[in-house]
Amino acid sequence: MQKPEAAPRPGPLDHHYSGEHPLRTLAYLFRPDRARLLLVVAVFTVKHIPVWLLPLITANIIDVVVEHRPVSELWFNAGALVLVLALNFPMALLYARLMSTSIRRMGRELRSALCRRMQYLSLGYHARVSAGVLQTKVVRDVEAVEQMTQQSGDLGLGAIMTLLGGLVVIGFRTPVVLPVFLVVVPLAALLVRRLRSRIRTNNEEFRLEIERLSSRVGEMTTLIPITRAHGLERTALHRVDRTLERVLTAGFRLDVLNGRFGSLSWILLNTLAVGCLTGSAVVAYYGWMGISAGDVVMISTFFTALTASLMTLMNLTPVISKGLESVRSIGEVLQAPDLESNEGKTSVERVEGRIDFEGMGYRYPEAGEPSVRGFDLSVRPGETIALVGASGAGKSTLLNLLIGFIRPTEGRILLDGADMASLDLRTYRRFLSVVPQESILFEGTIRENVTYGLAGGEDEAALRHALDAANATEFVDRLPDGLDTVVGQRGARLSGGQKQRLAIARALIRDPRILVLDEATSALDNRSEALIQDALARLVAGRTVFVVAHRLSTIRNADRIVVMEHGRIVETGSHQELLARGGAYATTLQPRRSG
CATH class of the missing domain: 3.40.50.300 (P-loop containing nucleotide triphosphate hydrolases)
Incomplete structure (x- = not known):
């Protein structure tokens, strides 16, 4: 007669987690991929070179034309740009492969740890915590952690590389304007951030209405047999329609506010960009500080790029906050003490039945x-x-x-x-x-x-x-x-x-x-x-x-x-x-x- 399979052994994470800060938990999750992640940063750096190199080469080419330098300099700069552009494709593929491998492995291990932990938690715990809540932790919370890591890599690394590369190029090419960038660019980003903070309440309101709609639709589908049996279709639809109206109102209000924010942000950033362009042009026109025509284009381009990079980092804050909150949510299961403890106890090899x-x-x-x-x-x-x-x-x-x-x-x-x-x-x-x-x-x-x-x-x-x-x-x-x-x-x-x-x-x-x-x-x-x-x-x-x-x-x-x-x-x-x-x-x- 066949025998049941042996019980699975618990994994390392469910015993490791003990309520530490979510970032420490993430560091532990990615510990097996440390070497791969270092390679990810190196590959991304090479892949991202064109973003901060393009303004510099553009400046060089403009100066070659304006100052009638040897045409060989033009071909050299164009060739260098084509080379780094060609490198982008294989580096992007390698980055995607390395990053995806690490994130997907982490997600698998996290879901596996949750499922193992749930198998060992007592029946009393499962009676207190609904299956839907646990399912959400395994599916959506882990997905939020994966999205946070992915976006932090794609957008966060890109923004940091643009900031570092741009500031290095400006400091090397036109060091006299570096202090201006270190003051004006963060100030512009903070002003936009201040405008954006006004829509946080509306975002929260819309999210809550969507959650109410999800709950209402779930309730409606569950009650369909009773609704049909008693001829209550109109009543059920009326309940859902009321919720849909609230979603419509909240969504419309949010869309209008987002449009207002987008327009004001665009005007603000472009006004500052025009000011930066005009200021650097005036300095170049009068020959102050040794700034050339190419430098004017480079400074203007970098101002837009660096401001956008700071905004990207600021916009990542909600994503990171959501991801870290999901880590804490997952931790509620991983550190739940209500375990059936079997470790070190006597194994049962034979049963008589008394x-x-x-x-x-x-x-x-x-x-x-x-x-x-x-x-x-x-x-x-x-x-x-x-x-x-x-x-x-x-x-x-x-x-x-x-x-x-x-x-x-x-x-x-x-x-x-x-x-x-x-x-x-x-x-x-x-x-x-x-x-x-x-x-x-x-x-x-x-x-x-x-x-x-x-x-x-x-x-x-x-x-x-x-x-x-x-x-x-x-x-x-x-x-x-x-x-x-x-x-x-x-x-x-x-x-x-x-x-x-x-x-x-x-x-x-x-x-x-x-x-x-x-x-x-x-x-x-x-x-x-x-x-x-x-x-x-x-x-x-x-x-x-x-x-x-x-x-x-x-x-x-x-x-x-x-x-x-x-x-x-x-x-x-x-x-x-x-x-x-x-x-x-x-x-x-x-x-x-x-x-």
């Missing part, structure tokens, strides 16, 4: 009363235990304790005489199968769903045996593609009973020593349930089985029935014994005798 609950109890965090308390029960290997009780009696909590999703807050649970607190629960669960009340299937074939988690190759005979035992063969063979039929997302193409029988087959193919059935037959009709009860009667032999059910047909054949109230055991015994006593079991059974 379970002992000794004074066991559990209280959920912030709960007023314990869900299970004073629970004492010894279960022999191969024994079938049925748990019975009203909703809230503690049955599901007891199963979660047995599986190891939660740990007792008092007392202990022994597996074959060993305290489960000292065992590696990942290895213990290789001998355990669970069929939950709501069957969970993924979008794949029937074969893939039933054999999920098995290693060592597919055993067709074992697969067929499990399907036969779960009474699933009859409908699987009628499907057009048989075992290779795709079940759809969450098994949407199958009926409830069919999904549940596949979930039972998935549990049985693992050949477990301990079997947990949580309302496993609740979705079956009477005919299917009768057939599966016969199969379960054969398959539970030699296994320790815990059953939670409300149907009398499911629990009456159990070796012992445990009746629970308010987290305590009130009576135990076989079906006939409990009926003869006339206690809680016999009393609560009256409305269900027909089950």
